[in-house]
Amino acid sequence: MFDGGKRPLVEVEGLKMYFPITAGLFRAKVGDVKAVDDVTFTIYEGETLGLVGESGCGKSTCGRAILRLYEPTAGSVTIDGEDVLAAPPSELRAMRPKMQMVFQDPQASLNPRMTVAGIIGEPLDEHTTLTKPQKLARIYELMDKVGLNRDFANRYPHEFSGGQRQRIGIARALALNPRFIVCDEPIAALDVSIQAQVVNLLEELQDSLGLTYLFISHDLSMVRHIADRVAVMYLGRIVELATRDALYEAPLHPYTQALLSAVPEPDPNAESTRQRIILKGDVPSPANPPKGCNFCTRCPKVMDLCRSVEPEFREVAPGHFTACHLHNQTAG
Amino acid sequence: MTDTTTKIRPPRNQWWDVWDQFKTHRGALVGLTIFVAILGLILIGPLVWHMDPTYVDFRARNKGFSLAHPLGTDQLGRDLLARMMAGGKVSISVGLTAMSLSIFLGAAIGVLAGYFKRLDGHLMRLTDLFLALPLLPLLLLMVTLFRDPLSKGFGPEGGIFLLIVTAIGATSWMQTARIVRGEVLALKEREFVLAARSIGTPAHRLVLRHILPNVMSPIMVSATLGIASAIITESALSFLGLGFPPDFPTWGRLLFDAVDQIQLYPMRVILPGIAISLTVLSVNYIGDGLRDALDPRIRGR
Numbered sequence: 001m002f003d004g005g006k007r008p009l010v011e012v013e014g015l016k017m018y019f020p021i022t023a024g025l026f027r028a029k030v031g032d033v034k035a036v037d038d039v040t041f042t043i044y045e046g047e048t049l050g051l052v053g054e055s056g057c058g059k060s061t062c063g064r065a066i067l068r069l070y071e072p073t074a075g076s077v078t079i080d081g082e083d084v085l086a087a088p089p090s091e092l093r094a095m096r097p098k099m100q101m102v103f104q105d106p107q108a109s110l111n112p113r114m115t116v117a118g119i120i121g122e123p124l125d126e127h128t129t130l131t132k133p134q135k136l137a138r139i140y141e142l143m144d145k146v147g148l149n150r151d152f153a154n155r156y157p158h159e160f161s162g163g164q165r166q167r168i169g170i171a172r173a174l175a176l177n178p179r180f181i182v183c184d185e186p187i188a189a190l191d192v193s194i195q196a197q198v199v200n201l202l203e204e205l206q207d208s209l210g211l212t213y214l215f216i217s218h219d220l221s222m223v224r225h226i227a228d229r230v231a232v233m234y235l236g237r238i239v240e241l242a243t244r245d246a247l248y249e250a251p252l253h254p255y256t257q258a259l260l261s262a263v264p265e266p267d268p269n270a271e272s273t274r275q276r277i278i279l280k281g282d283v284p285s286p287a288n289p290p291k292g293c294n295f296c297t298r299c300p301k302v303m304d305l306c307r308s309v310e311p312e313f314r315e316v317a318p319g320h321f322t323a324c325h326l327h328n329q330t331a332g
Numbered sequence: 333m334t335d336t337t338t339k340i341r342p343p344r345n346q347w348w349d350v351w352d353q354f355k356t357h358r359g360a361l362v363g364l365t366i367f368v369a370i371l372g373l374i375l376i377g378p379l380v381w382h383m384d385p386t387y388v389d390f391r392a393r394n395k396g397f398s399l400a401h402p403l404g405t406d407q408l409g410r411d412l413l414a415r416m417m418a419g420g421k422v423s424i425s426v427g428l429t430a431m432s433l434s435i436f437l438g439a440a441i442g443v444l445a446g447y448f449k450r451l452d453g454h455l456m457r458l459t460d461l462f463l464a465l466p467l468l469p470l471l472l473l474m475v476t477l478f479r480d481p482l483s484k485g486f487g488p489e490g491g492i493f494l495l496i497v498t499a500i501g502a503t504s505w506m507q508t509a510r511i512v513r514g515e516v517l518a519l520k521e522r523e524f525v526l527a528a529r530s531i532g533t534p535a536h537r538l539v540l541r542h543i544l545p546n547v548m549s550p551i552m553v554s555a556t557l558g559i560a561s562a563i564i565t566e567s568a569l570s571f572l573g574l575g576f577p578p579d580f581p582t583w584g585r586l587l588f589d590a591v592d593q594i595q596l597y598p599m600r601v602i603l604p605g606i607a608i609s610l611t612v613l614s615v616n617y618i619g620d621g622l623r624d625a626l627d628p629r630i631r632g633r
Contacts, residue, residue: 064526069529092532093532094532096531096532097532099530100531101527103523103527104523108522108523109524109527110524110527111528111545112546112628112629113545113626113628114541114545115346122528122531123531123532126531126532126537127532156628158628172527172531176531
């Protein structure tokens with residue numbers, strides 16, 4: 001569907017990010033927090049992959065591990081044919097311009113002591129040898145592109161509203177003409193009215209610059225709006241990955257079904273008849289995930305098999321992947 | 333939206349913003365004026381007032397204020413104005429140099445310990461070690477060990493100056509290091525540091541561009557306090573006979589020389605006392621103003 005004729009830009013294979021838990025006098029390792037546990041997916045050039053899931057399921061960690069802001073425990077990430085995780089520091093630095101990130105909290109992601117020009121110009125300082133006037137011209141060009149007044153170049157981040165700050169963050173990410181941008185909940189800290197502006201800006205930039213996004217969010221409606229394909233994460237694993245329409249209209253995994261049933265309907269009549277699937281219990285600790293399927297403690301359709309055997313992440317329909325025993329059986 | 337025809341100010345040097353804000357801080361301006369005045373007296377004064385600060389004139393001992401000796405003379409008949417000016421030069425240069433050394437050490441160790449997890453344990457244990465050292469015996473040992481070789485190498489005054497500055501600097505950086513480490517630990521978890529790493533900024537530039545400017549406030553505060561304590565420590569050392577030779581004037585020396593006769597000649601204690609207090613106070617106000625001026629969030633309010 002979307003992958004026909006399109007070239008894969010980002011390939012993530014068996015990505016694992018474990019954080020060690022240490023205890024005692026000698027800081028002995030007693031276990032791992034399995035924040036991201038064996039995640040595999042591909043992002044095609046020019047598309048937006050939405051990554052959704054509840055808080056603490058490892059979405060942001062996954063995004064950061066792909067850009068190697070953390071050192072992942074295992075797995076491989078290939079961006080535009082180059083292995084990011086195996087590269088030595090100097091090569092990794094040379095790859096950085098290709099992959100950039102937009103952060104969740106626009107307040108915290110901008111250095112309060114730098115001017116807007118300094119913030120947007122930092123990537124240019126690091127990776128280009130532009131002269132001062134060339135750099136300024138590029139900064140102004142970027143500010144125009146994200147809809148910031150050029151006169152703001154001398155101001156400091158605290159003088160801006162949340163939406164404007166996020167625009168500064170986006171301009172910084174665009175400075176080096178990246179191919180791939182990880183948007184780590186770029187709209188979670190913004191007002192609803194500003195959210196739409198920022199998302200529209202991201203879409204416009206995608207169209208004009210041919211960008212590829214990994215769009216991390218917990219806002220299902222927004223992901224439906226912006227994403228081409230959607231991956232659903234639960235407790236460090238991807239449970240379902242499909243094109244947007246297939247996932248929103250016919251979710252296969254019980255967790256996806258429960259998640260989607262929680263999205264409010266704008267139409268009051270539809271809203272009053274909406275059937276919510278209420279999950280019981282809490283998310284198990286990622287330091288001690290249940291045996292078998294990660295979701296078996298809360299799944300409304302749980303079977304004996306789920307408590308012992310880990311379901312395989314497999315393609316049950318063209319372009320529609322899920323990790324659930326229910327669909328393994330039907331498929332054979 | 334601004335179109336290209338409207339005038340756009342190109343980004344100007346940030347130090348102009350700092351100066352603009354500094355000018356609005358009245359205390360800092362007064363402090364700066366007083367400090368510059370003291371510096372002027374000390375540096376230009378001896379060119380105008382030619383009296384030798386070590387010239388002993390027994391016929392003019394313990395004189396009060398007069399035209400021949402505007403600030404009087406001490407118990408050996410040495411001119412106090414000349415001694416104040418010569419002493420100020422030594423005291424202020426000891427204060428500034430020792431403070432710079434201690435701030436440099438403290439900031440460097442604090443940033444390294446806070447930013448590089450591998451160094452943290454070692455550097456902080458080193459800091460604990462220095463905090464636990466008894467200061468006075470250490471200084472005594474340093475002076476007895478190094479006074480003669482240093483005096484040979486740099487002359488008696490230069491050698492002692494180096495020794496005292498190093499001794500004070502090397503024994504007063506620990507508080508700064510602790511404070512800076514704490515701030516760096518908190519800062520490096522902020523997203524803008526992560527953003528800089530995702531751009532590919534190498535560690536040393538990351539520290540200089542993002543970490544250090546943001547730990548400026550505590551560094552400024554300990555710097556201004558450091559000048560005061562360096563001047564006072566130097567006085568204490570001189571008093572114990574560990575510092576400069578007895579006939580070599582410093583403000584601390586003048587104070588301690590005069591303390592014996594405080595009831596007979598109170599002005600001889602009050603004058604160097606005022607000089608030390610004014611210097612310390614003006615430097616504190618300058619530091620206060622600078623700290624505010626360096627923070628863009630306070631600037632412009």
